[in-house]
Structures are given as structure tokens and as C-alpha cells.
Amino acid sequence: MKMDRLIGILSVLLQQEKVTAPELAEHFEVSRRTIQRDIEALCRAGIPISTAQGAGGGISIMEGYRVDRTLLTAPEMQAILAGLRSLDSVSGTRRYARLMEKLSAGAGELVPGGAHMLIDLSSWYKTSLPPKIELIQSAIERHRSISFAYFSPGGESVRSVEPYYLVFHWSAWYVWGWCRSREDFRLFKLNRMAELGLGEAFEPRTAPLPDLEPERVFPAKYQVSVLFDPACRWRLVEEYGMDRFTVEPDGRLRFTGGFPDADSVLSWVLTFGDKAELLEPEELRRQLEALGKTLAERYKGRD
Numbered sequence: 007m008k009m010d011r012l013i014g015i016l017s018v019l020l021q022q023e024k025v026t027a028p029e030l031a032e033h034f035e036v037s038r039r040t041i042q043r044d045i046e047a048l049c050r051a052g053i054p055i056s057t058a059q060g061a062g063g064g065i066s067i068m069e070g071y072r073v074d075r076t077l078l079t080a081p082e083m084q085a086i087l088a089g090l091r092s093l094d095s096v097s098g099t100r101r102y103a104r105l106m107e108k109l110s111a112g113a114g115e116l117v118p119g120g121a122h123m124l125i126d127l128s129s130w131y132k133t134s135l136p137p138k139i140e141l142i143q144s145a146i147e148r149h150r151s152i153s154f155a156y157f158s159p160g161g162e163s164v165r166s167v168e169p170y171y172l173v174f175h176w177s178a179w180y181v182w183g184w185c186r187s188r189e190d191f192r193l194f195k196l197n198r199m200a201e202l203g204l205g206e207a208f209e210p211r212t213a214p215l216p217d218l219e220p221e222r223v224f225p226a227k228y229q230v231s232v233l234f235d236p237a238c239r240w241r242l243v244e245e246y247g248m249d250r251f252t253v254e255p256d257g258r259l260r261f262t263g264g265f266p267d268a269d270s271v272l273s274w275v276l277t278f279g280d281k282a283e284l285l286e287p288e289e290l291r292r293q294l295e296a297l298g299k300t301l302a303e304r305y306k307g308r309d
Contacts, residue, residue, distance in 0.1 A: 011036070015044055016053065024064040135179065138196050141204065142181050145169050151205035152181075157198045159267060163187070166205060167194065170213040182216040191216070193223060226264025228287060230271055234259040235281035272297065 011034050018025055018033070030041045045065060049055055054068040145152050146169050153166045169183035170191075178195055185192040193216055217223075234242065236257050242250065251261040265271045271290050275282050276297075284291050 012044055012048060015041075016048060019055070019065065019067050024066040026064045030065070135196060138199060138202055139172060139179065141202060142169055142172055142196075145204055146172070149207055149210050151186075151208050152183075152202060153205050154194075154199040154202040156194060157200070159269060165194070167192070168208045168211070170210075171216065173216060173218070175218050182213075184211060184213070221264075224266040227267060228265045228271055228290060230261075230263060230265060230284065230290065231286040232261045232275060233283045233285060234261060234278065238278055238281050241278075268293065 166186045167183040171182040173180040251259045
């Protein structure tokens with residue numbers, strides 16, 4: 007990607023006094039003409055780059071404007087590289103590993119070999135997810151719409167979306183874009199997409215950053231109260247933290263929290279088996295009672 011290459015070129019120029027266009031072209035596996043256009047782009051961005059022809063010539067950052075190489079400490083560079091490495095864990099490519107190599111070219115002791123931070127963003131969907139991410143990333147860069155079948159609690163639909171951001175949040179991947187059928191910006195979960203394909207080019211519009219506050223994306227329709235067996239403490243801590251439940255005199259744990267729909271409440275409570283009792287709201291307690299009777303009837307002993 008062009009932005010990756012621009013960052014890489016700038017990194018090389020910050021770490022070396024002078025470099026030639028053929029050397030950059032070979033390093034980044036592009037033509038000399040592409041390197042020339044990249045240098046022009048860096049100049050337009052305000053980076054004071056000078057070029058000199060002939061023997062001893064080359065490309066360099068103008069004297070007096072060079073950034074101190076110690077601006078980034080070794081731990082800071084390690085944090086950057088860990089972040090880049092994590093993107094390869096889900097993309098299924100070595101794109102960001104190659105960018106790491108370019109960023110660290112000539113850095114010497116700035117990038118020690120003993121990395122101690124590993125971030126893996128991959129999921130159970132290691133086969134289906136990377137192709138979706140690659141296609142959506144390409145669509146964003148090329149300003150192409152995407153179309154897909156989408157499965158949600160409200161049913162199945164076919165969407166055409168102008169994509170703007172890939173988002174990793176709540177341990178899952180989403181795309182944020184302008185939904186043509188809803189005529190508004192929407193967040194779509196990649197794992198709920200099927201038959202994903204590229205559409206026609208579109209004129210980019212001003213796209214706000216997604217508001218990822220849980221109350222905004224998953225507005226709470228039901229406030230629930232649930233009593234749990236003390237053996238469930240580890241799971242409540244893992245999923246919600248220590249401040250979402252209190253300990254009753256008998257040792258049981260009282261959880262309170264908001265859920266966006268009834269199915270979310272019932273399915274969550276059922277995963278605890280007989281170690282959870284839904285107290286409120288009464289409406290969902292009755293639904294859970296009816297569901298229990300249905301399940302008991304379904305699974306009663308066969309003759």
C-alpha cells in the first residue's frame with residue numbers, strides 16, 4: 007500500500023544520511039518512477055527532502071530538519087512493531103511483517119530482537135475472516151462499495167455499503183460505512199456477512215468516526231438482576247469485571263446489568279445451567295419458565 011511505502015521511505019531517510027532512488031526502488035520492490043512520485047508526495051506533505059544528481063548524489067532530508075533518532079525509545083519501537091505484527095495475525099499475509107522490516111531498516115539497537123509483547127487478533131474464523139478483511143481493506147482504499155448478505159437478530163437482509171473503517175472491538179471485527187438501504191452510517195459484524203463482493207466505485211463522503219460506546223451500539227432495553235452460584239464468580243469477573251455483582255449473605259452473587267434484547271438475556275442465563283436464577287424483569291422470568299417447560303418436554307425420556 008502506498009501509505010505503508012511512504013512511512014517506510016521516511017523511516018529509511020531518517021536513519022540514513024543519503025540514499026539513492028534505485029536503492030529505494032529495489033528495497034520497496036517498485037519502479038524508480040514510483041519512488042519519484044512518493045518523494046514528491048512526501049514533499050507536498052511538508053517533509054523537507056532534497057535530491058542531488060551525479061556521483062555522490064542521492065535523496066536526503068534537508069540538514070537542520072532531521073528528527074532525532076532517539077525520539078523513539080526501544081520500548082516504544084517494540085510497541086509499534088507489536089501492533090504491526092498483530093495485524094498479520096488476522097490478515098493471513100506478511101504485509102505488516104514486511105513493513106516492520108522496512109521501518110526497522112538500519113535501526114540497529116533501536117529494535118532489539120527479544121520481543122516480549124505478542125498480540126494475536128485472529129479468531130475461531132481463521133479461514134473465512136482474512137479474505138473478508140483483505141477485500142474490505144481493498145474496497146476502502148479504492149473507494150469501492152461492498153455488497154453482502156447480512157444475518158442479524160432482526161432477520162436476513164442484503165446490504166450495499168460504502169466502507170470507511172475496519173474496526174476491531176469487543177473481540178470481533180466490524181466494518182463502518184454508509185448503508186445505502188438505511189441511508190445512514192452503520193456498523194456491520196464481519197462474522198455475520200456472507201456472499202461478500204466488491205461493487206462499483208463511489209465518491210467518498212465525510213465519514214464520522216464510529217461511536218463505539220456500548221450504550222450507543224447496544225442500547226439496553228432490559229435491566230436484569232440475576233443470582234449466581236459462587237462457582238460462577240470467575241466467569242462474571244472475566245465477562246464484566248468485579249464491579250458488576252455483589253455478594254449476598256448466603257454467598258450467592260447478585261448481578262445487575264443491561265441487555266439489548268430478550269434473546270440475549272435468556273441465552274446468556276441458560277449458559278450457566280442450574281447455577282443461575284433470573285430474578286428481574288418478571289416478563290423475562292416468565293419467558294424463561296415457559297422455555298424451561300418446552301425444553302423439559304422435548305428432552306424427557308423416550309419410551
